[in-house]
Amino acid sequence: MTPQTDFDLWSGTLCKTLEDFLQRHLPEASIVPRRLHEAMRFSVLDGGKRVRPLLAFAAGELAEAPLTSVTVVAASIELIHAYSLVHDDLPAMDNDTLRRGKPTCHVQFGEALALLAGDTLQSLAFQWLSEFPLHPDPRQQLLMIHQLAVASGSRGMGGGQAIDLESTDSTLPLPELEAMHLKKTGALIRAAVLLGAGCGRPLTTEEQQHLSRYANALGLAFQVVDDVLDAEMDTATLGKTAGKDAAANKPTYVSIMGLSQAKDFSRELLWTAHEALAPFGHRRRRLEELAHFIVNRRS
Amino acid sequence: MTPQTDFDLWSGTLCKTLEDFLQRHLPEASIVPRRLHEAMRFSVLDGGKRVRPLLAFAAGELAEAPLTSVTVVAASIELIHAYSLVHDDLPAMDNDTLRRGKPTCHVQFGEALALLAGDTLQSLAFQWLSEFPLHPDPRQQLLMIHQLAVASGSRGMGGGQAIDLESTDSTLPLPELEAMHLKKTGALIRAAVLLGAGCGRPLTTEEQQHLSRYANALGLAFQVVDDVLDAEMDTATLGKTAGKDAAANKPTYVSIMGLSQAKDFSRELLWTAHEALAPFGHRRRRLEELAHFIVNRRS
Numbered sequence: 001m002t003p004q005t006d007f008d009l010w011s012g013t014l015c016k017t018l019e020d021f022l023q024r025h026l027p028e029a030s031i032v033p034r035r036l037h038e039a040m041r042f043s044v045l046d047g048g049k050r051v052r053p054l055l056a057f058a059a060g061e062l063a064e065a066p067l068t069s070v071t072v073v074a075a076s077i078e079l080i081h082a083y084s085l086v087h088d089d090l091p092a093m094d095n096d097t098l099r100r101g102k103p104t105c106h107v108q109f110g111e112a113l114a115l116l117a118g119d120t121l122q123s124l125a126f127q128w129l130s131e132f133p134l135h136p137d138p139r140q141q142l143l144m145i146h147q148l149a150v151a152s153g154s155r156g157m158g159g160g161q162a163i164d165l166e167s168t169d170s171t172l173p174l175p176e177l178e179a180m181h182l183k184k185t186g187a188l189i190r191a192a193v194l195l196g197a198g199c200g201r202p203l204t205t206e207e208q209q210h211l212s213r214y215a216n217a218l219g220l221a222f223q224v225v226d227d228v229l230d231a232e233m234d235t236a237t238l239g240k241t242a243g244k245d246a247a248a249n250k251p252t253y254v255s256i257m258g259l260s261q262a263k264d265f266s267r268e269l270l271w272t273a274h275e276a277l278a279p280f281g282h283r284r285r286r287l288e289e290l291a292h293f294i295v296n297r298r299s
Numbered sequence: 300m301t302p303q304t305d306f307d308l309w310s311g312t313l314c315k316t317l318e319d320f321l322q323r324h325l326p327e328a329s330i331v332p333r334r335l336h337e338a339m340r341f342s343v344l345d346g347g348k349r350v351r352p353l354l355a356f357a358a359g360e361l362a363e364a365p366l367t368s369v370t371v372v373a374a375s376i377e378l379i380h381a382y383s384l385v386h387d388d389l390p391a392m393d394n395d396t397l398r399r400g401k402p403t404c405h406v407q408f409g410e411a412l413a414l415l416a417g418d419t420l421q422s423l424a425f426q427w428l429s430e431f432p433l434h435p436d437p438r439q440q441l442l443m444i445h446q447l448a449v450a451s452g453s454r455g456m457g458g459g460q461a462i463d464l465e466s467t468d469s470t471l472p473l474p475e476l477e478a479m480h481l482k483k484t485g486a487l488i489r490a491a492v493l494l495g496a497g498c499g500r501p502l503t504t505e506e507q508q509h510l511s512r513y514a515n516a517l518g519l520a521f522q523v524v525d526d527v528l529d530a531e532m533d534t535a536t537l538g539k540t541a542g543k544d545a546a547a548n549k550p551t552y553v554s555i556m557g558l559s560q561a562k563d564f565s566r567e568l569l570w571t572a573h574e575a576l577a578p579f580g581h582r583r584r585r586l587e588e589l590a591h592f593i594v595n596r597r598s
Contacts, residue, residue, distance in 0.1 A: 092410035123452035153422035
């Protein structure tokens with residue numbers, strides 16, 4: 001067993017903080033409609049690497065934001081992420097049966113309820129963001145709600161999924177593949193960073209640009225590494241169906257660049273992310289560590 | 300041809316105001332991802348009786364709210380309504396092919412895109428509510444976002460749909476049928492009234508209770524009349540598939556109470572709605588007219 005690093009301790013503690021918040025604030029499965037609430041909890045609790053919440057926490061530390069506010073933001077973003085996975089796994093979309101090592105929501109609860117669970121997880125994200133005080137200035141809170149709505153919508157994550165749909169069996173040129181992923185995965189990763197920082201001290205325009213550069217590089221890196229792992233790993237290790245993009249004839253960084261170049265590209269993006277953080281002081285530390293974690297993960 | 304009443308003029312003008320806003324602010328079909336934006340516009344524009352937006356406008360007049368703010372609220376609520384129809388029509392749910400006299404979204408664009416169009420319409424509602432100034436006090440605007448999120452979510456509309464799912468082939472007792480509809484249809488109708496009024500002068504707690512009673516009665520009345528029309532009318536008149544609840548063995552007010560008693564019940568609810576408005580002055584007028592319109596409509 002490798003000894004726990006300081007980063008492991010940090011991320012473990014905050015994942016616990018997140019899980020506690022989700023446990024407490026997701027509607028209990030004993031509340032009517034019970035099956036729906038069960039499906040919502042099933043889709044959110046005990047799962048995933050919590051990359052987006054950790055990014056929000058790390059960006060919150062950069063901007064000296066109070067942990068209570070950042071926890072709400074982290075949880076709300078994770079709801080959006082979880083809803084997108086539930087809908088993405090539906091037969092009409094990717095038709096996947098395995099997620100985070102468990103059956104997907106529609107396999108467990110049926111398609112209709114999975115559809116509704118996704119829908120109501122999205123509503124709940126906006127409910128939380130408008131329910132808890134996130135910032136002394138309520139206008140800043142409205143701005144954060146707006147940022148998450150745009151990141152989730154047709155010019156963000158949802159739009160990226162639509163482009164992805166159309167790209168099956170096509171040979172997307174690299175710039176278009178990149179534009180697709182900047183929306184599909186990047187938009188929510190960017191929102192995690194911006195909203196996490198948004199709970200803290202006001203950032204200068206320059207600082208915001210640096211953070212955006214970091215988030216964009218990291219969002220792409222995340223996807224490139226996903227494609228590499230999808231090509232290299234087996235289903236058991238990933239906890240989700242491996243090799244599925246290749247099987248569906250979807251363009252990936254590996255299919256377009258080749259495995260070795262895709263790996264190089266992920267390291268370049270890591271470097272860009274690091275450079276973007278350089279102007280920040282010691283409080284950039286967790287964002288740097290997260291970038292390393294995301295690029296060097298093995299599942 | 301019956302001559303236009305003053306109410307027809309009022310509602311016609313405001314439906315035009317709403318349509319203009321939607322036309323202008325829904326993402327253009329020329330913006331990437333084009334098919335998604337086309338599907339979103341298809342699902343929202345030129346359709347329906349716009350009952351919820353008209354309720355928001357009428358409640359806005361009651362509270363002397365500025366038209367520009369109420370228009371944003373009316374449009375956002377209609378987005379939530381439209382998204383719920385798109386998802387409700389999907390094969391996994393009601394599997395319906397006709398809506399507002401047109402093919403349903405998934406018939407026109409495919410299931411995957413209909414799913415995404417519904418998802419991104421929901422995001423867009425929260426985007427608009429956080430984008431435009433709705434009230435001098437931003438805390439009031441946060442409250443309105445919260446009200447719509449709760450009304451859409453698992454304890455509102457989405458929860459009502461989940462209860463509806465489970466009720467197929469069962470004999471729901473009347474109180475449970477009522478509880479289901481108070482969520483499924485009632486929650487959004489209530490939100491339309493509360494958010495429309497929320498853009499205006501602050502209401503006393505008593506006034507808010509009166510408005511809630513009005514909205515609850517009207518929400519139920521809307522559903523009872525829907526069930527009556529579903530039993531009496533043909534598909535061409537309704538612009539959607541008629542008799543479908545009976546065919547799906549779903550409990551309705553008509554199946555439980557009988558046609559004549561269901562009609563009586565709708566008139567009782569209309570009376571309750573009127574009584575609830577009595578304490579308000581002449582500004583209650585449009586809300587009264589809308590209650591009449593909803594109960595006496597023929598499609």
